[in-house]
Amino acid sequence: MQATEILEKLVGFRSVVGLPNDDIVAWIRGYLENHGIAVDVLPGPEGDRSNIFATIGPKEARGYILSGHMDVVPAAEAGWTSDPFCLRADAGRLHGRGATDMKGFLAAVLAAVPRLAARPLRQPLHLAFSYDEEAGCRGVPHMIARLPELCARPLGAIVGEPSGLRAIRAHKGKAAARLTVKGRSGHSSRPDQGLNAVHAVTGVLACAVAEADRLARGPFEHVFEPPYSSLQIGTVKGGQAVNIIPETSEAEFEARAISGIDPAELLAPVREAAEALSKRGFEVEWQELSSYPALSLGPDAPLARLLEALTGLESLPAVSYGTEAGLFQRAGIDAIICGPGEIGRAHKPDEFIHVDELLACQAMIERIGENCRA
Known part of the structure; x- marks a missing residue:
């Protein structure tokens, strides 16, 4: 099958994050x-979704992982001019x-399989295809x-997130959490x-804003934009009507960390402020939604040099979005980002890739x- 035919088949599966x-x-x-x-096929603990791992060549030798995720974000947003789950070709x-x-x-990986399998690899x-990357890896x-039972320790992992087919060596780590506060309703x-x-959660929100301001003062890692770790309040919910004391309130927080900093630790002061509400009679639930570490690969790393040779392009030091690459690196496997398309087209109506990018x-x-084979 051609790469375009395979993509048509893959897009037709409604493999939305969080679903079977x-x-x-x-x-x-x-x-x-x-x-x-x-x-x-490696089922996850959810019981209704799985990862896939397959090897072309000798498992006992050290080789490379081609890593990608099978899930996609939902496609319910307005603006689609055709069925999101039916591939449409238009002017390339x-x-x-x-x-x-x-x-x-x-x-692209699957289209290359017949040629990869045709001659023995040294x-x-x-192929490592995962689920629920879009929910925080x-x-x-x-x-x-x-991996230790599936193959010899890999030499590196190439994570095919859209990068304009240019190797990228670093990204920030991320952690996200949801706070639910329950009080007592009344007139x-x-x-x-x-x-x-709602009154109770405002103190936690103020703590988050103060932490965000503090992080903006450094430390700095200038390959990133912005060059510091960050924290934000993403959602706030609560209350039914203006004349009802709100019984519950909910807020979601996200932290993004430069290299060497645990993103979950950036949320620790916010969690501490939230849990202190229990002393005032509130029920407090802090739920960790996702967490993955930063990626940081040196410009002289063999994997970076390999990808530069294969693409003919100098690697880029960093991007602002996150990937699974940091998790491979934390496991002791060098990792790098390199895939077709541009991240600016992702998560939007009429998302697209050029045929020539795919090829x-x-x-x-x-x-x-x-x-x-060399």
């Missing part, structure tokens, strides 16, 4: 097995949810934990008989295969 993914997993597994490649563009982020990379290529840690004329959850990525992957 048996259909796309079964199709990819069947495709790989039809080319003589053994596949490990292929439109559909996930065309860029990141089923285009998966299609170093293996591992929730699926891939379960696969990484099983607004008797505030003395209730516990106002260029397939050609790059085939060059990786040639390198593994």
Whole structure:
């Protein structure tokens, strides 16, 4: 199958983050097995979605991981001019949810499989396709934990997030959490008989704003924009009507950390302020939504040099978005970002990838295969 045909098939699966993914997993597994490649389907603890791991070449040798996620963000936003889950071709563009982020990379990898499998590889290529990346990289840690039983320690991981097919060596880490505060409802004329959850949460919000201001003063890592760690309040909810004491309030927080800083630790002062509300009679729930570490790969790392040679482009020091690459690096595997398309097209109506971008990525992957035969 051509890369465009494979992408059409992949986009047709509604593999929205947080939902079962048996259909796309079964199709990819069947495709790989039809080319003589053994596949490990690795169910996650949710029970209704799985990762995929497959190896082309000798498992006992050290090789490279080609990493991508099968899930996509929802496509309910206004502005789509065609069915988001039906690939549409238009003047060299292929439109559909996930065309860029990141089923285009998966299609390029799968299109390269027949050529990769045609001749023996001295170093293996591992295909590592994950679930629920869009919910904060929730699926891939379960696969990484099983790598020691699946293959020899890899030489590196290439994460195919959209980068204009240019290698990228760093991104910030991220953590997100949801706070729910429950007080006691009542008539607004008797505030003395209730516990106002919205009033209570304002102190936590003020703490978050103060922490955000503090982080903006450094430390700095100037490869990033902005060059410091950040914290923000993303959502705030609460109350039913102006004359009812609000019983519950909810807020969501996100922190993004420069290299060497645990993003979850940036939220610690906010969590402490929230949990202090329990001393005032409120019920407090702090739920960690996601967390992944920063990526930081040196410009002279062998993996960076390899990707520069394969793409013919100098690697970029950093991007603002996050990926699964930091999780591979934390597991002791060098990682880098390099995939087709542009991140600015992702998560938008009429998301698209150019046909020539798709084919260029397939050609790059085939060059990786040639390198593994040398």
